[in-house]
Amino acid sequence: GNSVTQMEGPVTLSEEAFLTINCTYTATGYPSLFWYVQYPGEGLQLLLKATKADDKGSNKGFEATYRKETTSFHLEKGSVQVSDSAVYFCALSPPNQAGTALIFGKGTTLSVSS
Amino acid sequence: ETGVTQTPRHLVMGMTNKKSLKCEQHLGHNAMYWYKQSAKKPLELMFVYNFKEQTENNSVPSRFSPECPNSSHLFLHLHTLQPEDSALYLCASSQETSGIWYNEQFFGPGTRLTVL
Numbered sequence: 001g002n003s004v005t006q007m008e009g010p011v012t013l014s015e016e017a018f019l020t021i022n023c024t025y026t027a028t029g030y031p032s033l034f035w036y037v038q039y040p041g042e043g044l045q046l047l048l049k050a051t052k053a054d055d056k057g058s059n060k061g062f063e064a065t066y067r068k069e070t071t072s073f074h075l076e077k078g079s080v081q082v083s084d085s086a087v088y089f090c091a092l093s094p095p096n097q098a099g100t101a102l103i104f105g106k107g108t109t110l111s112v113s114s
Numbered sequence: 115e116t117g118v119t120q121t122p123r124h125l126v127m128g129m130t131n132k133k134s135l136k137c138e139q140h141l142g143h144n145a146m147y148w149y150k151q152s153a154k155k156p157l158e159l160m161f162v163y164n165f166k167e168q169t170e171n172n173s174v175p176s177r178f179s180p181e182c183p184n185s186s187h188l189f190l191h192l193h194t195l196q197p198e199d200s201a202l203y204l205c206a207s208s209q210e211t212s213g214i215w216y217n218e219q220f221f222g223p224g225t226r227l228t229v230l
């Protein structure tokens with residue numbers, strides 16, 4: 001079946017530190033992959049996406065590369081800010097199944113201090 | 115209004131009450147979803163509507179009843195809930211297009227539900 005595994009949190013960093021949040025997936029075929037972010041008291045916002053192998057999604061300084069060979073989609077940022085403190089969710093959309101549920105990881109809480 | 119809106123943002127209800135959650139999407143999408151987000155658990159899909167027809171129901175208890183009168187509106191009717199139903203209920207929408215297989219969903223801010 002389809003599943004997403006994220007690294008356990010919380011992740012605690014100082015401002016300007018390098019961030020990596022690991023995400024691996026299991027799926028048949030080639031799913032689309034997403035990172036969503038949830039700020040305190042808010043819903044989920046799409047952060048970035050990749051729809052095929054070797055695609056790199058990027059937004060607001062965050063990047064993730066779709067790695068088919070390692071079935072991974074790790075989220076990275078070179079220099080985090082206090083405003084990046086949030087919960088980050090990795091998700092996949094099963095291939096050829098538009099209009100169905102996303103499969104989410106459990107979420108990783110990031111806390112950035114100044 | 116833009117994007118996906120949800121009302122109310124917060125709701126406190128007793129176990130014998132009946133209430134409804136409302137979701138509206140202003141994106142012209144044709145698929146809508148209800149998710150439940152509980153502390154320390156992954157997001158759980160509850161219901162999916164494509165073209166106003168329910169296509170998935172992940173064994174959700176009958177005390178939750180969805181309604182989708184048109185492609186822009188989605189309701190979740192609540193009746194005789196239990197304290198363990200307290201959670202953040204998220205609505206999402208997406209555009210299902212034939213031949214396009216990625217599924218980017220847009221989420222509302224959620225309704226924080228507390229059942230006493």
